[in-house]
Amino acid sequence: MKQKKICLLGGFAVGKTSLVRRLVSGLFSEKYLTTIGVKIDQKMVTIHDHSLLLVLWDLYGDDDYQKVRASYLQGSSGYILVIDGTRPETIDVAIRLHQTARQVVGTVPYVLLLNKHDLAEDWKVDPATLGELSRQACLVAKVSAKTGDGVESAFSALAEAMLNGS
């Protein structure tokens, strides 16, 4: 059985922890408990009859006070960039984190997730404006940790890309 390290990257409160929780335990909570440091979870996925253990590093949200440490990214076989679809300012954070990731782990597959898709009336991000960030991603998807929309398939897509890469 193979294992792969995956990091969840994005600004604060974009829903990284919620996405992992939705994936791992199928639950969601409106309550916001900010992540301090790292929270690690695991998820077993099956890609083309191969089982793959994803070790998910849910990092704290990057903000002006606390930049994500490069060392946490080390050894990742892929990463997930999360943007809050109701907060366009989280795009810049994602771009910055993407650059950091490239420096630390090189060109490994990543997926770009526009979260909180369920909040349609507050939606402010147009995927077309994401440019470079979305072109290199192996998947760009609007997802919702609240409803679970697109969450599982996003992780599967990344898992598959990682298997093909290695």
Place this chain on the structure above:
Amino acid sequence: MASSSRTPSGSRPTEFTARQADDFSALRRLLLAPEQVQLDRLRDRLENFSLRPQEVSQVLPDAIRLRAQQDNRLLASMIPITQEALALSIKQSPQLISDSIAPILGPAIRKAISRAMREMLQSLNQTLEYSMSWQGLQWRWEAWKTGKSFAEVVLVHTLRFRVEQVFLIHKRTGLLLNHIMAEGVSGQGEEVISAMLTAIQDFVRDSFQQSQEEGLESLRIGDLTVWVEQGPSAILAAVIRGAPPVKLRDVLQGTIESIHAQYSDALRSFQGDASAFLDTRLLLEDCLQAQFVKKPGGLPFSVWVLAALLLGLLGWWGYHAALQHQQWTRLLNRIEAEPGMVITSIREEAGNTVFLGLRDPLAVDPQMLLEETGYAPATVTFRLEPFLALTPEMIYRRALLILQPPETVSVSLEGSQLILAGHGSHAWISAVRERSLRIPGIVSVNMERLIDTDLERFETVRHMLEEESLNFFPGQMTLQEHELAKIEQIKQTVQQLDDMAKVLEIRPSIHVIGYSSPEGSESTNTALSALRAKYVWQLLDPLGLRMISLEAIGRGVDPAALASSPKEGQSYDSSRRVYFEVERLPVSGERGGE
């Protein structure tokens, strides 16, 4: 050489003669003689191949060493050859290979087995030791109170330290390469723990700006300590309960070094597939060390308990075996001594002991003997045919049963003679002889000392009657008032005698005898005595006696009065009387002795 000599002759053919050529050659020899030798040698070395291996052989060891120092390309190119050679060698002479690896494999296997044995013994020993002591009871109470398992409580109290889990973690990715646990430890989420440990490492390193080679060495979580040993590409994390000794560090260090030495390629090229590290288990198991608090004093409590138990068991068994043996012999002796029982054989039948033989119906119930001797009755059965035993004891027993002697009669046996003594009723005595002679084994009966109580009483009453006398006034033939009063008592006595005669089956006759005094004429006296007897006889007659016949007899003058002449003042009052004589005809049963 040939072409070089042709070139000048080709350029100037006319000036070159044979002599000139000779001279030139001589000159050249003079000028180049030493170099020529060298050239010849060189040509020889180039053309003669057999010389080269010799030369190579001189530099080969150094060459290999130098090359190996540079990089491992030589090693890489040698691997397939070596592997093939090895495979071929195994195929051709397997014995050789097995002989050479046996010294390595043997100890390794022994070590593995002894480790497994040690673990098993240790856990057994601990459970034994603490499940049977006062301490153990206390801990059981604690376990019950706190809801922990007993094993856990024992561990907490007796453990100096124990390495419970060992994680081998890939440093860069934080992914788990291998993980082992001590006996009885349950792990979960090792992958997450592995990543978490790495994250903590990263955090600490970043926060305190340490180099990659350094990092957290130890952390504590409750009563668990995690010791981390860093290697260049992997880390070893040991989860330890209790206080580990410093030398455990050396073990961890040695282990991570060995792993790096043996798995450097796999570590470098690790892409998430940990299967290449399965074999590290052997190395990691060295880290699963433990140390328990030793009990003061030589042998552990459990050994004492076991020994005591064993001794007790042995004693119990021995006691029972002895008891059983004793019961068995007692049973045999008892049966042997028991009259009326003959055992002809003893047989084992499906775990049962079967006694075969003969038993007099009057002999004791064999089941009673079993109970008496205490020999397990369920496993013993008796199959005894009935028979008549003629042992004195059985004859005696049978006599008692048949004769039913009253308590006042004693029965004894002398040879084949039955001796009866004491008091018995007439009815019992009259039947006893005949019945005795019907008892098998009895030939004669001695009844000399047997007293017929009914006859005895008859004699007593008879005596009473014979003492009575009724006195008459001179010349009178009827009784005065006060003498007549006695007649009621006499009637009762006679009636009694009649009743007893019935029991004794005798027909006695009572003679009512009349006397007169010597006064008066003899003929008158004779008539008077007869009349007096007749008078009393008539008084008794209404009794209606069944067995007794009454006879009135007149005897004339009382002979006693005639014998001694009356003295002065003495009267003949006692001579004028009627008295009784009882004549008892021989009783049918009263035959006396033999």
